[in-house]
Amino acid sequence: MAKALWLKKLGYRMTVLSRYISPSLLAASLVLIITVIALFVPPYIGMADNGDYFRVLYSNGLYFNNPDYDSLYLGHFNKQFGIFQYFNENGATLTSSQSLLIRLSVWINQLFNQQVFDIRVQAALLTILYTVAVYLFVEALTWKMKPKYGYLVAVLAVFLFADTAYTAFFNSFFSESMVWIMLIYLFASGLLLFRKRYSDYAMMIIFFISGLFLTTSKQQNAPVGIIIAVMGIIFIFVRKQRGYRAMVASSLAFLMLAGIATYVLIPKEFVNINQYHAMTRGVLMQSEDPEATLKSFGINKQYAVLNESIYYEPYTTVDVNSKILEDNFYNHYGFVSILAYYITHPDQAGKMMDLAAKNAFTIRPPAMGNYEKSAGKPFGAQTKFFSGYSELKKALAPKTFGFIVIWMLVVTGMYAPHFVAAMKARDVRSMVRLPLILMLMFMGLSGIFVSIIGAGDADLSKHEFLFTAAFDLVTFTAVADALCRNLWQNKPAAQEKSVAVQN
Template sequence: MNKDMDISALQAEKKRNQGSLKMRAWSYNYLMKPSTLGVLVLFGLLLVVLFIPPVIGMGDDGSTAAIISGSNLYNLGELSPKEALAFFQKDWGIMEYFNDTGNAQITAQTPFLNAARNLDRVYTWDGLFDMRFYGAVIAFFYLIAMYFLFETVTYGKRATWTYIIVGLGVIIFGDTAYTAWVNSFYPQALSFFLVTILGSSLILMGQEKLNDYLLIGCFFLSALLLCLLNQQYALLGLFLGILGINLKYVDKKKHFQRICVICGSLLLLSSLAAFFIMPNELSKLSTYHSMTRGVLMTADNPEQALEEFSINPQYAVLTGTSYYQAISPETMDSQEMAATFFSKVNPTGVAIYYLANPGQLYEMLNRSVDSSFNIRPAWLGNYEITQGYPPGAQTSFFTLWSYLKANYLPGNFGFIIIWTGVLIGVYVRFFRKGIIEKNERNTLRFVGLMTWLFIGLWELYVAIITSGDTDTLGHLFIFSLTFDLISFVILGKFIHWLEKQLRKVDWEARKQAFLQRNKDKQKNREQRGYRL
């Protein structure tokens, strides 16, 4: 009897040990993996910043009112317009009846907002919408994007350098200047993870690290949602659609090639449809600034620049002014101003003007790059009014990267040209090798990075022609993000190369040589002292 009990106890102990070993193996394979560990750290940061008081978010400038209305939400009116800029507003109203406001707008944000609103109703059912539910939905996809990004630089290894580069990634992309956008209705948080997934999925496909069908699905879905954010992003779909169709050469499987051709074609059509159907969000304010804070401000002769647009040269007195400091509101809204100024200015005309005047374009690019490196608009506060902080107060928690970037990186387009040269110099050989060997996968690392570069430069140029040097919320955010994404991947490559070079060094031999040199020096000193 005792013998049977001992055997049973031993078997139970053996099962426990096996279970413990399996748990340790699972923890090592997944939880201790650099990418997973980085995502877990970011999850903790998001939890502290976005969900635990004092809750961090972004003030509201009113530009997202149509998006909010499109998801049957409304502003409770607890803050004045000035206070709404200076403080984060966590609670919003949920419409109980048919939305007849007439200004509702449906974009790629709408499904995410609707999902967050439904989650809020399930958990609270109090008639109010807590912004943190939307933050939770966006944070989920943000973490997926970060996992993809970390996978592109770790190559599946557990070497010391992989943990170092993932740690740097946490510092860069976990910066509160980025994560605070998650608790807001601005499209920046959505564009953050969409752009990240776009490039990362291409690089991972080249590395053959994840399932091709998963990655191609992520690429096309991210591209579609990005193009549907607003009209100004729509034309990106033309480039991304053509790129998607050409991905058919990556794999010879018929199903894969059909998916690429069909999804790429649909993306092209959706992009064109979105451009013509979605409302043009360019306001009189943006049109005004594209001239006064762009064309006229950088022109040697503003009167002559106005003549090229068939505008009365007398409007040169507006050079360098903002919309609110120029003329009285009555004059700005007058039919005369509409006919003689606003009707003659459009993005196409401004773009053609800059192409004909590259010196002015370069000056505007310098100004825009400098502005883009500060992704924390000074006029938007981060705290709720009930938390006792002064108006417009911004958090300093976990903001090392945004501080260094805004204050110490060269904010000019010449630096971007040099930086682009480094990017091409490092990665073009992979592209060339892939072309020579007819192995399209080897080209995808370069293609992924160049996709980020194209998107960033496109948005930089669009910002200039639509808003002059005043748009630091929209297009310049994407340029700043793509700069960080590409820099992070290049930095990972450099750290990997440096670690490989250090591994080749025979440190023991160098140590012995160093000790021997010290002994020889000591011996020489003793001999000189003996002679004296």
């Protein structure tokens, strides 16, 4: 009796609270506060450079101005960089939507300081974008739900989204920050359209822009545009207006072209790096007879000496950029031929998939430190501040590819009944949720497959970021829908109208 009374009082208090602050606003506010403390209050949390910064730094008008920068690689985070004052002769080494963010950050920074760029300006922009993204995502999951369920989802959202394994990327030049935020916007806008929350046109604009930024954020995401275009076809039929359908269809077509263009525009230098690792850190590494494997590709067996080697090694058997290697090694294989090899050698493919799965649940790359050198932390030290979710995930997630398959089947099975009911009711809007979830799953898988086939096991924990991000969003959505009893009990809108008419 006392317990029932307590629950009744708790429910009443939550109802009163919901009049002043919604679950989505509560979650976004707490994530904002925790992120500000982590990134903008000493000791500042960020990401050390692993050697990749030069790819985006010089072409965007910045340069390394710290004389001791070489000693910071991998170990310490650096927050200040020089701004070119005169002609910048450096061309773009890669095409990425991340450059738009960096250039906007530099422009804002120059309003206050013309010579030194503080990366926290970029972090501030990303934090604002992130807060809005979290709000929209939690709103999509809790709208019209009972307060007691909604606030529980909000608390869980803070546990996930405020985790510094994700937000530390904001204080870095790694594109993972753009990938993470745009993925949330993409998923949230699709779910809000499913819920019929806000304007369908506005949600499709957010869906398109976030999909475009996500696809073009890094070359590895080239398949993302194609996946969105194919899985998003169902969005065309949500409304009957020709204008809406034309807008959605043209947006999806543009995303597919963006995916193709992202792949085509990959610089030759990066093609060679990835291609080298795809063979030496992938195909050959798992082969019982590397010489025979090379022969199957039409490559001289003497190149078996490169097995397990890395492109960046200072002392190598052969110059990795030489014409000899170009003619006798690189030109004999590519993405398609390696894919065909793995298909015809399922045992090796299985080993690579399990190897990938071991790194697929790690959010924070283990190689990079999070503190400035001035903070007095050891070289390579990583923060434990608000890292409960990432540490728990890393420790408990079964690290096998079989688990990933089971996870996909379970989540699909959870949402399939509602999708079937929507099909029977011919309610396209209610059919949107399952394809949207499958879209994120396929994106995550593309992150794994592209990493393995395209670059072997080189820097897997970072290359598989798209999978770990998609896994978290889909799993969180499934948990939230289960808590809110929104998996099977909610009937499709058309079905509800039919019942109302009959009554």
